[in-house]
Amino acid sequence: MRWMWIDAITHHEPNARLVAVKNISMAEEHLHDHFAQDESGAACPVMPTSLVIEGTAQTAGILVGSVHGFREKVILAKISSFRLDIDPRPGQTLRYDARIERMDASGASTETVISLLDHTDAAAAATGAATSGGDGTAGATSQWREVGRSSLMFSHIDQNRSGLQFPEENFVFSENFRTILRSAGLEGLARD
């Protein structure tokens, strides 16, 4: 089973753009260790940056794979650049907006904008008299804001330059991906 780091696909423009979201929850066990309370201070649950990179890779990888109906084995080959300005925390939602920059038979380059929706912003605003009736709902809104960017290269490994052979089975796009595609009404992208 593949460990998925996106929860849902929210937008898809064929061959060009795919947007996915990731809700960060205290139910994720690794957040209890990253970082746990110790003698140096209180617990500080933060989503590891490596998992944010993986989330952008899964989003952009699905986009690249969808171009040829997931018949190609698309693997992350290079992190050209990555920037993340914040430490994502439980109660926040990350959005990965991936676009294909260039693509040919052997691979693709992608650019992903990472945005954050902080639900605690809305809660804070809702408790203020100026923005709501104080019940924590009315007038309480959050705004997406850009917090990072990811530039990734993907390889179609069956088209690798060295002529290496790989198993026929597509071990990259497994059932987990199909579940996410089905949830977004995009199952038709995965042709059998």
Added chain:
Amino acid sequence: MNHALTHDQIFDSVREILCDALGVDEDDVTPAASLTKDLGAESIDFLDINFKIEKKFSTPEKAFKINQGELFPENLTSDASLVKDGKFTDAGMELLRTKMPHVDYSAFDADRSVDNVSELFTVKSLCDFVARKLAA
């Protein structure tokens, strides 16, 4: 980017691309530097460089499109008529020259080793490739 570029302008652009793609210092990008041996390029970097060159030298009027295998030939070593005992045959060398006229073979001709073919790709060969293609 304007198609009427001087060699110095092309070199500056290629150097910028290589610094970005390979994370090397400007001083390391000399005309004679080999992309693999001196600048540490791996196979995926060749695709990255390919894409970056296309983007850099395209204009709204004319796309700078590099066909697959045009800049860096692929899968040549799987053809027995082109490679024998780990070295390029005369037919293999002829094909290399045809596919990559932008490369200097003077040192490689005596060696012909498949293992060393990636060292043919130098900064100068990239600049010459761009110059030829812009002039075409």
